[in-house]
Amino acid sequence: MAKDPSQLSDFDDRYEDPAEDPLFNIEGDDPDRVDIFTRKELLKVGHVPESARIVGRDEEIKDIAAELRPIVQDDPPNNVMIYGKTGTGKSLVARHVTERARRAAESNGVSVGTVYVDCAQHNTQTRVARTVTRELNKTERTDFDVPRAGIGSGEYYDYLWEILNLAYDAVIIILDEVDRLDDDDILMQLSRARESGKADCHLGVIAVSNKIEYRDQLNERVKSSLREEEFVFQPYDANQLRGIMKHRRDAFHDGVLSDDVIPLTAALAAQEHGDARKAIEILRHAGELAERENADQVVAEHVRDAQEWAEVDRFEELLRGSTTQVKFILYSLALLTEESSNEDEFSTSRIYKRYKNTTETVDAKVLSEHRVYELLKEQAFLGVVESTRTGGGRGEGSYLEHRLVQDTGIVLKSVLRDSRLEDLA
Numbered sequence: 001m002a003k004d005p006s007q008l009s010d011f012d013d014r015y016e017d018p019a020e021d022p023l024f025n026i027e028g029d030d031p032d033r034v035d036i037f038t039r040k041e042l043l044k045v046g047h048v049p050e051s052a053r054i055v056g057r058d059e060e061i062k063d064i065a066a067e068l069r070p071i072v073q074d075d076p077p078n079n080v081m082i083y084g085k086t087g088t089g090k091s092l093v094a095r096h097v098t099e100r101a102r103r104a105a106e107s108n109g110v111s112v113g114t115v116y117v118d119c120a121q122h123n124t125q126t127r128v129a130r131t132v133t134r135e136l137n138k139t140e141r142t143d144f145d146v147p148r149a150g151i152g153s154g155e156y157y158d159y160l161w162e163i164l165n166l167a168y169d170a171v172i173i174i175l176d177e178v179d180r181l182d183d184d185d186i187l188m189q190l191s192r193a194r195e196s197g198k199a200d201c202h203l204g205v206i207a208v209s210n211k212i213e214y215r216d217q218l219n220e221r222v223k224s225s226l227r228e229e230e231f232v233f234q235p236y237d238a239n240q241l242r243g244i245m246k247h248r249r250d251a252f253h254d255g256v257l258s259d260d261v262i263p264l265t266a267a268l269a270a271q272e273h274g275d276a277r278k279a280i281e282i283l284r285h286a287g288e289l290a291e292r293e294n295a296d297q298v299v300a301e302h303v304r305d306a307q308e309w310a311e312v313d314r315f316e317e318l319l320r321g322s323t324t325q326v327k328f329i330l331y332s333l334a335l336l337t338e339e340s341s342n343e344d345e346f347s348t349s350r351i352y353k354r355y356k357n358t359t360e361t362v363d364a365k366v367l368s369e370h371r372v373y374e375l376l377k378e379q380a381f382l383g384v385v386e387s388t389r390t391g392g393g394r395g396e397g398s399y400l401e402h403r404l405v406q407d408t409g410i411v412l413k414s415v416l417r418d419s420r421l422e423d424l425a
């Protein structure tokens with residue numbers, strides 16, 4: 001008998017009525033339990049909020065709209081480049097303005113296609129060309145399908161030019177994290193499509209990057225064909241972050257957020273570099289922690305725990321791909337730091353002694369002191385530790401001392417999340 005593809009397996013369940021499965025039985029929930037969230041989707045990072053919820057970016061929205069405005073009258077838009085640190089609203093503003101431009105143009109009888117591409121995920125020319133082409137293809141207008149695989153970027157471009165000619169007056173393409181592309185030829189293809197006679201459609205590119213030096217890396221031909229307008233988004237201050245979060249408070253049920261939660265979350269995110277993504281993530285996670293604890297309210301302590309969780313996560317991301325040996329070294333340095341109340345910089349030989357101790361405890365291979373020194377220098381290059389040269393006393397040579405950049409608690413927690421280091425915990 002053919003299997004129902006929606007079934008994950010032949011699930012031989014003990015519960016006749018699946019609603020009785022205790023893991024998922026919502027009837028058994030405590031009736032006094034307070035629901036924390038009412039519209040959690042407002043706290044999702046990819047969520048594009050309506051205008052009223054966008055705070056402190058009026059000028060940027062106006063400026064970028066001015067670059068796209070020509071499409072409303074079926075004239076060519078300008079290309080735009082948006083720079084700024086992470087979480088400063090670049091993607092949000094790009095998507096928001098693009099959608100408004102599309103609606104305004106459509107109501108004026110100009111048909112506009114829009115595509116958003118995350119170049120961190122689609123980092124080759126073929127992948128971007130495929131995403132753009134397949135998303136823009138409207139079979140009812142073009143009467144053909146675009147293959148998912150088996151063709152190269154050149155063929156995707158051929159499809160794309162045909163789609164642009166058949167289906168649209170103008171198209172706006174957002175290339176987010178554009179610096180992650182392994183080849184900038186796509187920028188040239190798109191910006192030259194019309195003048196080279198390939199597409200009879202206005203094409204605007206909004207490229208987004210958090211690397212301000214990105215433009216200098218572009219090849220001259222790309223720069224001259226893109227001729228884009230540049231905008232730099234500044235980080236948010238604590239006031240703006242507070243505003244951003246207040247406009248999402250209806251993600252929570254009334255009365256669930258204690259008064260100090262939003263100011264504290266804003267202050268913590270502002271201390272970093274005014275990252276709205278981080279602020280929203282901390283707020284969501286604080287809510288989840290309260291939910292898990294069955295608490296009636298989200299309070300300051302949930303925010304602090306959520307912030308620590310975010311830092312451990314970020315640090316773990318930085319360590320992803322590091323060997324177990326590197327983690328032994330960082331673990332040893334963290335312990336040394338914790339044990340010493342008045343110093344946080346240690347010579348390689350002190351770290352090595354501690355490291356030997358650590359590896360022996362779990363019966364792991366012990367590297368040579370020189371190798372540990374090299375690995376510490378590698379970690380300094382990655383920004384995990386800071387190594388400074390110290391002059392020895394008389395007759396002694398100078399040597400390196402190493403210090404953890406991140407809080408020891410965070411380092412210990414991230415390192416111990418690795419199951420291979422479980423025994424140390």
Ligand SMILES: Nc1ncnc2c1ncn2[C@@H]1O[C@H](COP(=O)(O)OP(=O)(O)OP(=O)(O)O)[C@@H](O)[C@H]1O
Nearest residue numbers: 045054055086087088089090091092210244276277
């Ligand atoms: N001005 C704002 N008003 C309301 N929400 C905002 C604002 N700026 C950013 N956000 C929210 O913060 C989160 C991160 O914003 P966004 O993705 O636009 O940042 P970004 O600058 O593109 O970051 P990255 O470079 O890391 O991609 C999103 O959830 C977004 O909705």
